[in-house]
Every structure is written in C-alpha cells, then in structure tokens.
Amino acid sequence: MTQDAMQLKEKIISFIQLRGPSLPVHIAKETGLSILFASAFLSELFNEKRINISNLKVGSSPLYFISGQEPQLEDFSRYLKSKEKEAFLFLKEKRILRDSELHPAIRVALREIKDFAIPFRKGEEVYWRYFTIPEEEIRIVDNKPEEKDIIEIFEKKDSDKIEKEQKPEKKKKPGQIKQDKKKNQKKDKKKDENFFNRIKEFLDKKGVEILDIKDFKNDEAILKIKRKEEEILFVFNKKKITEKEILRAYKKASEMGMKYSILSFGETPKRLSDFISAAKSLSEIDRIE
Numbered sequence: 001m002t003q004d005a006m007q008l009k010e011k012i013i014s015f016i017q018l019r020g021p022s023l024p025v026h027i028a029k030e031t032g033l034s035i036l037f038a039s040a041f042l043s044e045l046f047n048e049k050r051i052n053i054s055n056l057k058v059g060s061s062p063l064y065f066i067s068g069q070e071p072q073l074e075d076f077s078r079y080l081k082s083k084e085k086e087a088f089l090f091l092k093e094k095r096i097l098r099d100s101e102l103h104p105a106i107r108v109a110l111r112e113i114k115d116f117a118i119p120f121r122k123g124e125e126v127y128w129r130y131f132t133i134p135e136e137e138i139r140i141v142d143n144k145p146e147e148k149d150i151i152e153i154f155e156k157k158d159s160d161k162i163e164k165e166q167k168p169e170k171k172k173k174p175g176q177i178k179q180d181k182k183k184n185q186k187k188d189k190k191k192d193e194n195f196f197n198r199i200k201e202f203l204d205k206k207g208v209e210i211l212d213i214k215d216f217k218n219d220e221a222i223l224k225i226k227r228k229e230e231e232i233l234f235v236f237n238k239k240k241i242t243e244k245e246i247l248r249a250y251k252k253a254s255e256m257g258m259k260y261s262i263l264s265f266g267e268t269p270k271r272l273s274d275f276i277s278a279a280k281s282l283s284e285i286d287r288i289e
C-alpha cells in the first residue's frame with residue numbers, strides 16, 4: 001500500500017471517529033475523493049475489520065461506523081421504512097418483546113432492523129431486546145395466563161355426535177393446553193418466516209427491492225416494492241387465486257393510488273388468464289338504450 005493510501009485511510013478513520021456514522025458522500029467530501037473511490041476505501045477498511053457497516057440504509061447506501069458508535073445509529077432511525085419504524089418504536093418503548101406474541105408483520109420487520117433488534121433465546125422462546133440494553137441486564141418476568149383466560153375448543157365429528165352429546169368431553173389440563181398453544185405458535189411463526197423468506201428470495205433473484213411491508217399474515221402479504229417504479233405487490237400463499245383476490249387487490253391499490261401486481265405459488269388458471277387478457281384489451285363497455 002502506498003503512503004498516500006495509508007494516510008487517506010487514517011484520515012477516513014479520524015473523520016468517522018469525530019463525526020460518527022457516515023455515508024460515502026461524507027467521506028468523499030472530506031477527502032476530496034470521488035464517491036466511487038471513497039466507497040472502495042471504506043470497503044477495504046471494513047474488510048480489515050477497522051470499521052463496521054450498518055444494515056440500515058440511507059437512500060441506497062449503508063452507514064460506516066466504528067465499534068462503540070452503535071448508539072449513534074439511533075439518530076438515523078427516521079430512514080427506516082414505515083413498518084420497520086413501527087417495530088423499532090415498539091421495541092424501544094417495551095425494551096424486550098416475546099416473538100411469539102407479536103403480529104406477523106412486526107415479527108418480519110424486527111428481523112429486518114438488525115442494527116436495533118437483538119434476538120436471544122430463553123428456553124424454546126425467542127425474544128428481542130432493544131440494542132442499547134446490555135445483555136447482562138436482561139430480566140424477564142414470564143407472566144403465566146390465568147386458567148380462566150384459557151379457552152378450550154373441542155371439535156365434534158358427525159360420526160360421534162350422539163355419543164358425545166351423552167358423554168361429557170374430557171377436558172385437557174391447563175398445562176396441556178398451554179403446551180398445545182406453544183406448539184401452534186411455533187408452527188405459525190415458522191410458517192410466517194418460510195412465507196416471507198420465499199418471497200424475499202424470489203424478489204432478490206428478480207432484482208426487486210422491498211421498500212415496505214404494508215401488511216403480513218400467514219396467507220397473504222402486501223408489500224411496497226420497486227422495479228422500474230414503485231408499486232404494490234400482493235402475495236397470496238396459495239396455488240390458485242380467484243377473481244375475488246384480484247378485485248380486492250385492485251381496490252386496495254386504487255385506495256393507495258398505486259399500480260399493483262400479484263404473486264402466488266402456482267400457475268394462474270387459464271380461465272382467469274383469459275379474463276385478465278380480455279380486460280386489458282377492452283376499450284369500453286356501453287349499453288344500447
């Protein structure tokens with residue numbers, strides 16, 4: 001490495017130490033380099049493990065910072081997307097969150113804000129702590145639900161209807177119910193993660209950027225994405241979609257004033273494809289009076 005390059009690196013380090021988390025444009029302005037060369041120097045410093053890179057992006061660029069400056073990243077939380085900002089503020093307020101108790105959209109968003117949400121386990125449960133809370137200070141009170149708050153649901157099969165009307169149902173113990181509930185929560189959580197990961201993997205391959213998570217459920221996701229321009233993407237966790245889903249997506253996108261597209265996990269039925277093609281070619285529907 002030439003002396004000039006070494007001096008530039010030291011100048012960049014000194015600047016970040018003084019200024020805090022910085023963008024390549026800040027480094028370029030300070031050093032007189034082009035943004036391209038400033039980014040190259042920052043990448044080298046990161047590979048040398050002298051600086052860190054944020055998961056958060058300001059525009060299209062991450063922030064570069066030195067170990068110990070993590071709390072200063074909070075100043076850039078305004079650049080988070082809306083659902084991520086919601087998850088950030090909720091975690092900041094509550095300090096610690098139990099993953100299984102959260103709405104699916106918040107669970108997904110927490111996994112995206114890696115700078116601020118730190119996961120940890122207690123037994124089989126996954127929790128999130130706000131990033132400024134030291135791990136050794138974590139204290140969790142595991143509030144157990146009262147037995148009266150537990151709702152038992154029993155299904156009756158037609159073949160057993162008469163016999164079950166005569167014999168009382170054998171109720172599960174509260175401990176069994178809680179265990180079943182935990183199993184169901186784990187299954188739902190795994191299903192949510194698999195659903196989102198499949199969507200993200202597919203969009204990454206297509207070079208499509210997820211800008212925001214508008215809504216997220218086990219069987220449906222509404223995302224703001226960017227291809228050539230911004231649009232709303234409706235993802236249905238099913239192999240066949242119907243006219244009902246298309247109309248619902250159309251109405252929702254119209255309310256947002258945005259173009260929309262639809263993604264599912266199966267081929268579009270021919271009848272539905274023909275209907276869409278016909279609608280695209282349709283100029284007008286009129287009535288003879």
